[in-house]
Amino acid sequence: MKGTVFGMGFLKQMVLACYKILTKILPINKKIILFESNLGRNYTGNPKAIYEEMVARGLDKKYRCYFILEDMQTKIPGSAKKIKRNRFRYFYYFAKAGVWISDSRFPMYIIKRKGCTYIQTWHGTPLKKLALDLEAVFMAGEKDISDYKRNFYNNAQTWDYLISQNSYSTEIFRRAFGFTKEILEIGYPRNDILFHKNNKEDIEKIKKELGLPLDKKIILYAPTWRDNEFHGNGRYKFNPRIDFSLLMKQLKDDTVMIVKYHYLVMDQIDWSPYQGFIYTYDMSYDISLLYLVSDMLITDYSSVMFDYSILKRPILFYCYDLNEYKNTLRGFYFDLINEAPGPVVETMPTLLEAIKEYDFNLYNEKYKAFSKKYNHADDGNASGKVIELLTKIVPYHN
Numbered sequence: 002m003k004g005t006v007f008g009m010g011f012l013k014q015m016v017l018a019c020y021k022i023l024t025k026i027l028p029i030n031k032k033i034i035l036f037e038s039n040l041g042r043n044y045t046g047n048p049k050a051i052y053e054e055m056v057a058r059g060l061d062k063k064y065r066c067y068f069i070l071e072d073m074q075t076k077i078p079g080s081a082k083k084i085k086r087n088r089f090r091y092f093y094y095f096a097k098a099g100v101w102i103s104d105s106r107f108p109m110y111i112i113k114r115k116g117c118t119y120i121q122t123w124h125g126t127p128l129k130k131l132a133l134d135l136e137a138v139f140m141a142g143e144k145d146i147s148d149y150k151r152n153f154y155n156n157a158q159t160w161d162y163l164i165s166q167n168s169y170s171t172e173i174f175r176r177a178f179g180f181t182k183e184i185l186e187i188g189y190p191r192n193d194i195l196f197h198k199n200n201k202e203d204i205e206k207i208k209k210e211l212g213l214p215l216d217k218k219i220i221l222y223a224p225t226w227r228d229n230e231f232h233g234n235g236r237y238k239f240n241p242r243i244d245f246s247l248l249m250k251q252l253k254d255d256t257v258m259i260v261k262y263h264y265l266v267m268d269q270i271d272w273s274p275y276q277g278f279i280y281t282y283d284m285s286y287d288i289s290l291l292y293l294v295s296d297m298l299i300t301d302y303s304s305v306m307f308d309y310s311i312l313k314r315p316i317l318f319y320c321y322d323l324n325e326y327k328n329t330l331r332g333f334y335f336d337l338i339n340e341a342p343g344p345v346v347e348t349m350p351t352l353l354e355a356i357k358e359y360d361f362n363l364y365n366e367k368y369k370a371f372s373k374k375y376n377h378a379d380d381g382n383a384s385g386k387v388i389e390l391l392t393k394i395v396p397y398h399n
Contacts, residue, residue, distance in 0.1 A: 016089065016092060017110055020092040020095070020112070021112070023092065023097070024114055029099050029116045029117060030097055030099055031100070031116075032063075032064045032065055032099060033064070033097055033098040033099055034064050034065065034098065034391075035067050035095065035098045035101050035103075036048040036051075036052055036066065036068045036081070037068070037069040037101075038103075039104065039284070041070050041071045042072075043072075043285050044075050044076075044077055046104045046122070046124060046191050046287070047122035047124070047164065048068075048103060049191070049287065050191045051102060051122070052068070052077075052079070052081060052102075054193075056078055058388065060392075060397060061080040062080055064395070064397060065082075067081060067082050067098070068081050068082075068084065069091060071085070071086050075285060076285075095112070096114070098117065100117070100119075100394070100395060101117065101120065102120045103119075103120075104121075104122045104123060104124040105124060107156070109152060118394050119160050120160075120161065120164070120387065120391075121157075121162065121163045121164070122190065123163060123165070123174070125166075125304025125305075125307065125308075126167060126304050127173050127174075127304065127334055128304060128333055128335070129225070129334075131173070131177040132150065132153040132154075132157075132178055133154060133177050133178065133179055134173075134176065134334075135149070153178070154178070154179045157180050158179070158180075160180065161183070162182065162183050163178070163185065164184075164185045164189065164190070164387070165184050165185065165378070166186075166189050166192075166307060166375065166376075166378060166379065167307075167375050167376070170186075171186050185386070185390070187386045187387070188376075188378040188379030188380060189379065189383055190387060191289055192289070192311055193381045193382065194290075195289060195293065195308070195311045196311075196381030197381055199293060204293050207293055211280070211282065212280070213280060214257060217256055218256045218297070219257055219258075219259060219295045219296050220252075220256060220257070220259070220356070221258075221291050221292070222243070222258055222261065222299045223260075223288065223299075224241055224301045224303060225301055225304075241319075241321075242322070245279060247349060248278075249279070251353055251357075257277075257278055257280060258279050259280045259281070259294075259295060260272075260279055260280070260281050261281075261282070289308075292312060295314070296314060296315070297317065297359070298314065299316075299317045299319050299356075300318060301318060301319055301320050306318075307375045307376070310342060310368070310375065311372075311376050313372070316341075317343050317344055317346070317355050318344065320347055321347050321348070323347055340367070340371060341367070342364050342367045342371040342372075343355075343359075343368075
């Protein structure tokens with residue numbers, strides 16, 4: 002059964018039955034820590050940052066660390082072992098682990114045992130409405146808003162700690178998740194690198210590792226996913242209304258672009274016509290590295306805006322479906338037009354003009370207000386603060 006793929010009817014029921022038995026007979030080992038990023042699709046984000054800070058402190062040798070992954074070829078530093086998602090060992094360690102650290106919800110069939118501590122890091126400051134605040138649900142695999150809210154609420158009750166990037170998020174998380182336990186308003190661990198490696202030497206090194214030109218301006222395009230653009234459960238299309246050919250024609254002499262999908266977007270795109278202008282990287286590349294090497298961000302309704310603003314670099318908002326998104330898909334928690342620390346445009350001509358004519362001084366005051374509201378807790382030490390909590394919960398010298 003160790004090599005059995007979960008999700009095959011009878012075998013699925015057998016695995017779940019065995020798992021339930023394990024949760025009743027196995028003793029919990031407090032020093033076993035399970036990490037998962039983006040539903041196991043990559044090794045990135047807050048869980049990665051926390052784990053790598055453990056490695057830096059030698060704590061990966063004091064605890065038994067496991068990373069849940071779909072791709073077992075993923076390279077991970079330190080002493081952590083890799084666990085294939087939804088195989089027998091996956092359930093075995095969920096039954097036994099004393100600590101869970103994840104940036105997304107675990108499946109409903111995962112059982113939270115008494116004595117296990119769950120640190121939910123989450124994955125972004127919310128611009129779009131979330132969970133219990135939603136009025137309708139369009140996401141793949143979700144059909145009924147009442148069921149969706151009930152499942153989300155029940156899942157959130159298994160969390161013991163929730164990380165928040167700022168006080169704005171803390172207030173929303175309390176209500177949208179129905180979460181009454183401790184919120185760690187410490188900034189995001191994944192953003193620590195933006196403080197420690199935001200210097201010429203490290204940035205040049207990262208550019209070389211990524212194969213990026215050193216003599217051109219770099220624009221990062223990182224849009225969010227659309228709830229209604231899916232082609233399977235948890236699998237979304239990449240379908241932005243952006244003319245890459247026009248951008249290439251107008252900008253290629255002194256500029257290149259990085260296109261970064263949201264982790265839920267799983268689409269095969271042929272980028273060969275844009276060779277030398279558009280660079281893409283698979284999900285194993287942490288977006289924090291792409292923040293550091295880019296001179297400008299183009300996004301829409303993605304929480305990348307809150308992380309990137311730490312760098313105090315230009316942000317453009319290409320919102321070609323602004324009214325549709327705001328009024329029929331998700332809805333917003335704040336007025337993007339008034340708060341955005343950069344131009345909000347809806348057409349290709351205005352986007353191209355905004356790229357060419359961007360003047361930071363025009364948005365300086367809005368940028369300051371934006372940073373004060375959303376970046377006040379980020380200080381480059383969030384990972385360390387989580388580890389301090391972890392070592393109090395489970396002292397490594399015992």
